[in-house]
Structures are given as structure tokens and as C-alpha cells.
Amino acid sequence: MRKMSDTIERIKCLIIGSGPAGYTAAIYAARADLKPVMYTGMQMGGQLTTTTEVDNFPGYPDGTDGTAMMEDLKKQAERFGTEVRFGLVTQVELSEKVGGIHKITVDESKMIEAETVIISTGATAKYLGIESEQRLIGGGVSACATCDGFFYKGQDVVVIGAGDTAAEEATYLSNICNKVTILVRKDYMRASKAMQHRVNKTKNIEVMYNTEVDEVLGEQVVEGVRVFNNITKEKQVLDVTGYFVAIGHKPNTDIFNGVLDMDDVGYLITKGKSTKTNLPGVFAAGDVQDKEYRQAVTAAGTGCMAALDSERYLGALD
Ligand code: NDP
Secondary structure (H helix, E strand, O other): OOOOOOOOEEEEEEEEOOOHHHHHHHHHHHHOOOOOEEEOOOOOOHHHHHOOEEOOOOOOOOOEEHHHHHHHHHHHHHHOOOEEEOOOEEEEEOOOOOOOOEEEEEOOOEEEEEEEEEEOOOEEEOOOOOHHHHHOEOOOEEOOHHHHHHHHOOOEEEEEOOOHHHHHHHHHHHOOOOEEEEEOOOOOOOOOHHHHHHHHOOOOEEEEOOEEEEEEEOOOOOOEEEEEEOOOOOEEEEOOOEEEEOOOEEEOOHHHOOOOOEOOOOOEOOOOOOOEOOOOOEEEOHHHHOOOOOOHHHHHHHHHHHHHHHHHHHHHHO
């Protein structure tokens, strides 16, 4: 229930989400004098704060740290006047009219009226969804090696997945844990050749192909994982205490269900080469609308586009 305890605030540009897309949109929108207000969401800085090294963002010849990079982006956005606020958008009432006002509720109580809205809410890690896995989240089941890997120092763990994230998480864990086993459901990994090379040359990483999880064992904490070979159907128990899932992400678009056009997975649909959604004055940038590239640099690029699209939209109303 919305409690209209706070006064309503009217702004030109609201940015929802604080990853590279949101901060880049903020830098451009602030420099264009749109006086943007950003609500960061619960994970300030977004997914990059759960990664360690970022080696592929242009301009950092020696690489950088994901959290440090997001702090720098925040400072840069604030330098031009962006107001960065911690809070979660809980409800939206988006106008269908050109020049209409979009009503956004934050933390179920604060009401914002915005002329333009830039959605950069990103995506969230997926789990396999089996009962034993869900029950043990926080008890040895995690979707973030860099957040939780520390707790498994010197222990044996599994990583589920076959993409770059799985390869990256496994490599990270191999520096902390005794042994890391990657469970790959197919007979090959999807990760880039460079990442696979890193995995293969790391002595304490083993890759088990054609292998899927049957059950995570343990009542309160992970005590093992029963896996099966999907060709031979043979089962075995791996003696591990940590279970890291790295099987991709789901876009954070639940609050826009039935309001904005999205694909069957939930990614927001943008028009042509723009960041325009189906509603005037509402733009989408970053992973929330990109299931194809999903890189920090592409997210930043679309964040810039969303701010330019907002500026042009407002300019055309005058
Ligand atoms: P991806 O979608 O690339 O890979 C997900 C992996 O999880 C796939 O290999 C998939 O297997 C596997 N998977 C999905 N569902 C299941 C399931 N139910 N059981 C077992 N395995 C499953 O996601 P990532 O998070 O790895 O990467 C997302 C994007 O981010 C990519 O574009 C990637 O390149 C990029 N990235 C880049 C990094 C870097 O450059 N430093 C680091 C991390 C990510 P299958 O192959 O069988 O479909």
C-alpha cells in the first residue's frame, strides 16, 4: 500500500538503477542540465560490484576493480549535479501521452513525478530452482563468488555453468579454495577461448562435462552435491561445502510487467537503434534491454544514448 506521507517531488529526469548504464546516463543528463535524480536500487553500483577485475573496459590499461570503477562513476555523475539516492522503486504509473508526467513510487512511500524516466535496472543472477538449492541459499549456496568465496577458504566447491561468468568465478575461487569443480551440462563450455584457457591451466580446477545437479545435500549448510551424468545417467556425490551458481541472469523488470513492452524473458524492448520504449519519455539502457552484449562498456554506451534521447524528447516538447 502506498503511504503518501512525503511531499510529491517534480523532476525532469529520473534514473532507476546504478550500474554503468545508469551512471553514464546520469553524467550526460546532468551535463545537459536535466538535473537528474538517481535511485540506486538495493545493490548500489550494480552487478560490477560483485566482480573483481575488469580488464576489458577501455581506458584502463592495467585493468580496474569493479567496485572502484562504480565509485568513480558515481563521483563523476555527482560532480555534474546528479542527485544519487539509495532507494528502491516499488511502483510505477507511466503516462502514455507525449509530455505526460510519469509517477514513480520509491520505497512504497516517496512519490516522484518525472518528465522522463531512464530505466537501467539491470539483471539478476539465476538459480537452477531445485528445492534443496533454494533452501540452502546463504548456507553454502551462492550466486556470487567474489561476495562469498572468502568463506570457503581451503575447502572444496562446485561452480555450475559454462559461460564467462562460470569461468571467471571458478578462477577467482581457485585462489581461495582447495579445489573447484565446474559442472557443465553440455560437452563443451560456452565461455570465451581466453577464459577457458585460464580455467584449463589452473591446476585445482576440474571441469566435469555432461554433468547436472540432482540435489544439494545438507540440512542447514551444504554438505555435498549429488550430480548425474546426463548421458550415462550415473550418479555420484561430490564432497563440497560451497555451491556457486553462474548460469546467467534475469532482467529486473517485474515492476514494468504489463506496462512496458518486453520479450518473453522480460528484457525491455527498445525501438530501432534508440533507447525508446513503447511509452513516450521512458527510455531503457544497459542489461535490462540487452541480452546480446551485456558488457559494462555497451551498458555505458546505451546509458549515454538514453540521456541524449531524454534531452531530445524534452527539447521537442518546448
Ligand atoms: P551466459 O548466458 O553466457 O552463460 C550461462 C551458462 O549457464 C551457459 O553456459 C549455460 O549452459 C549455463 N546454464 C544455463 N542454465 C543452466 C542450467 N539449468 N543448468 C546448467 N547450466 C545452465 O551467462 P554468463 O553469466 O556466463 O555471461 C553473460 C554475459 O556476460 C556473456 O555475454 C559473457 O560473455 C559476459 N561476461 C563477460 C565477462 C568478462 O569478459 N570478463 C565475465 C562474465 C560475463 P549452455 O551453454 O548449456 O546453454
